Amino acid sequence: MKRRILFVVVLFFATAVLMAVQKPLFMAFHAARCADCGAEAWWQVVRHGWTLDLTVAGYVTALPLLLALASVWVPLDGRRWRRALAVYLVAVSVVAAAVFAVDLGLYGYWGFRIDSSVLLYLKSPKEAAASVSGREWLVQGSIFLLAAAVLSAVLLSVSRLLETPKLSSAGRAAGTAAMLLLGGLCFLAIRGGASVATANVSKVYFSSNQFLNHAATNPLFSLLSTLGDDKDLRPQYLFFDEEERAARFGEIRGDRPDSVVGPRLLRTTRPNVVVVILESFGRTFTDERVGGEWVTPNLQRLKAEGVWFENIFANSFRTDRGEVAILNGFPAQTRMSIMKYPAKSRTLPSIARSLAAEGYETEFVYGGDLNFTDQASYMYATGWERLVWQKELRFDAPVSKWGYADDVMAGWFGDEVLRLAGTGRHFLAGWLTLSSHEPFEVPYVRFEDKILNAVAFTDDCVGRMIGQWRRSPAWDDLLVVLIADHAYPYPADLPYNVGRRHRIPMIWTGGAVAGPAVVEEYGSQIDLAATLLGQMEVDHTPFIYSKDLLSPSVPKFGYWCFNEGFGIADPQGETVYDCTSGRVLIDDDPASGRLERGKALLQTTYKDIGER
Incomplete structure (x- = not known):
């Protein structure tokens, strides 16, 4: 024994x-x-x-x-x-x-x-x-x-x-x-x-x-310990009782009844819209110089020529969650991705669906496999009429680990936008780049650092593509939105949960833009929907989380999620909260109310998903 x-x-x-x-x-x-x-x-x-x-x-x-x-x-x-x-x-x-x-x-x-x-x-x-x-x-x-x-x-x-x-x-x-x-x-x-x-x-x-x-x-x-923790979502993150949660969220929701129209950024309410989602383009890349040379000189030029949004944050650290935030105005989640739940993601409001109701054709393009993380089913379900991706593209060009490199796709997408413009119908076209993604292997040599070099490659491809559009008659009615899907841990010692890790660029350019402008308001990817549709005078009340950054009556703040919690930033500072330990990790001003706003937003997000 x-x-x-x-x-x-x-x-x-x-x-x-x-x-x-x-x-x-x-x-x-x-x-x-x-x-x-x-x-x-x-x-x-x-x-x-x-x-x-x-x-x-x-x-x-x-x-x-x-x-x-x-x-x-x-x-x-x-x-x-x-x-x-x-x-x-x-x-x-x-x-x-x-x-x-x-x-x-x-x-x-x-x-x-x-x-x-x-x-x-x-x-x-x-x-x-x-x-x-x-x-x-x-x-x-x-x-x-x-x-x-x-x-x-x-x-x-x-x-x-x-x-x-x-x-x-x-x-x-x-x-x-x-x-x-x-x-x-x-x-x-x-x-x-x-x-x-x-x-x-x-x-x-x-x-x-x-x-x-x-x-x-x-x-x-x-x-x-996390297997199956997303089965019943409503009980998660119960920071407040229901009455207090509803009241706190009511103060920050995007479709507030007292919202008013802000200044105009566009020359027309019916531009042709192109949304280019830039893989991993964090501000630590786009603000970086090497030997005095910008890593992304084209974005820097476009920033000066168009509308530059200075204080924008990615809502998450993964593409699938960033896409939903950008295209649906829906906040990212901590340990789950609503994109993986077609029965729920199809119920989300979407920019594509809203513009399709206004007579817009909608098309989304990706040089890789849109079956990854259920993107294809999500895209079709949320209003994208046509998807173009690797399975139907045939180029005489090598295929990288993720798909066709950005130079190949920029050439094709550049021509495709001009073709759509030639039909005479309004359109919404989206493209997700892929070359500035691990393992950062690109047919381009400019910097020794392979990560910076891959980002510079995509910047070069996008710059050439926009130059092609600028030289065409289609430019006059074109609004091009450049925004990152998420940022990246660069430099390597950058903490994963702080605001700097999640800062991203957003630029509006094109002939439809009234002129150069800088928007200093704090916001995040979820705010693109209400801001864009507001400028187009299209109803955006279904986007309850999305704030029109140009409306003076809506509270402005940046918001991001990470695996264990959330962060929120405004002009007075930032707050980072760890849900696992129940600790406030950073808070520049405990009396600011940022912590309560973040809790209300996270709790509401999970309650909302659980009820869809």
């Missing part, structure tokens, strides 16, 4: 130690983010993270413990149970190693530990893999293989401790009692202790340095 007990105890603590060892490895892999952290910080990460390591160890040990308990009463064939136990432990090792390796790689881009949102992108593995360079495949693949080998070797060696000799009646009774006691302790570990609060990520948060909190989080627990 002692061997059974020893096996369960050693397996539990061996698993916990293996989980704990991942923490300093994670910190070492991302050493630039903790360069100022001393030995005490490293120790605190391991110490505070131990709680969730024990929880994961409890889950891993539960099935072998039941096997050991069963062996007290039921004779087990030695070879069969050892084989079954080995298969189980190797499977656990492979899963844990895969999560560890993927999480290490993703954290550099996402800025948070792996969770269920990764599954949204694994449904289209080809496109998900396109983000990974050959070097990253080699590094993360090697880490996975090494981690799987180490975990398997340790856990299989522990399994050899289990022996199941036949027991006497007294031995069975004592063995059952011992196993039930161990089972109770295992349950407590899974639960996260005996206190009222059960195991959750916030239990390991201990520092004002968010990276240290993330380092303390067990990645396997982070993933498993």
Whole structure:
């Protein structure tokens, strides 16, 4: 009986130690983010993270413990149970190693530990893999293989401790009692202790340095604990009771009855509209100079010639969420994407549907696969009449990992807009670029930094395309909206949740623009819908979240979501709130009301989705 007990105890603590060892490895892999952290910080990460390591160890040990308990009463064939136990432990090792390796790689881009949102992108593995360079495949693949080998070797060696000799009646009774006691302790570990609060990520948060909190989080627990957390959305983020939520949201909603029309930016209320969504074009790119030379000289020129919106924020960090914010005026979510729920996304208001009702043709173009993250079904359901993408495009040009490069697509889309203009019908045309996306491999050499070089390439392609339109008669009635789908963690040490990480450009250019102007008002992607439709004198009351940035009666602020919370900014400063820990991470003015606005907006978003 002692061997059974020893096996369960050693397996539990061996698993916990293996989980704990991942923490300093994670910190070492991302050493630039903790360069100022001393030995005490490293120790605190391991110490505070131990709680969730024990929880994961409890889950891993539960099935072998039941096997050991069963062996007290039921004779087990030695070879069969050892084989079954080995298969189980190797499977656990492979899963844990895969999560560890993927999480290490993703954290550099996402800025948070792996969770269920990764599954949204694994449904289209080809496109998900396109983000990974050959070097990253080699590094993360090697880490996975090494981690799987180490975990398997340790856990299989522990399994050899289990022996199941036949027991006497007294031995069975004592063995059952011992196993039930161990089972109770295992349950407590899974639960996260005996206190009222059960195991959750916030239990390991201990520092004002968010990276240290993330380092303390067990990645396997982070993933498993979020599986299925979007099934019932209405109960999430219950900051206020319903009456207070409705009142607070009523103060910031875009379709307020006291909204008035602001100054005119356009020469006509019926321009032909082109929306170019620029992949990953954060302000840290577009505001960057290298050796005195702008990374995006064309955007800088267009900024001076057209309408420049100075204080615009991306609502999220992923394309699928940014597209919905831009095209539907609907706020991004933390750990889910409404685009992945066709029954819900089709009910959203959309710029395409609103303009189609005014007689506009609508067409959206992408050089890659629009099936990725269910974009095609979402686009058709929200009013885009024609979709043009890689499956029906045939160019004598190489295809990158994501699809046709931006120079190829800019040439085609440039001609397509002129063709649409020649039909005599009003139109809305959209194009999502793709070359300024990981792995940033482009047929262009201007900067040594491959990320800046890819951004410069797209800027060059867009500049040439707009130059083509400017030289044509179509220019006079054309409104071109340039806006990013999201920003990017550049420089690498830029925190993932602050306002600077989410600042993006928005430029209106074209012959339909009345003249150069700068709009200083604070806003985000969701505000494009009401601002654009307001200028076109098209009803935008269905867009309850979208604010007309030119209306003096509507409150103005930028808003963004990240995996664990939200941020909100206005001329007085910014507030960043972490929902996992319930902490205010940044607040330049606690009396500003920004925190309450952000909470009301996030709570309303999830309530709205849950009821669609």
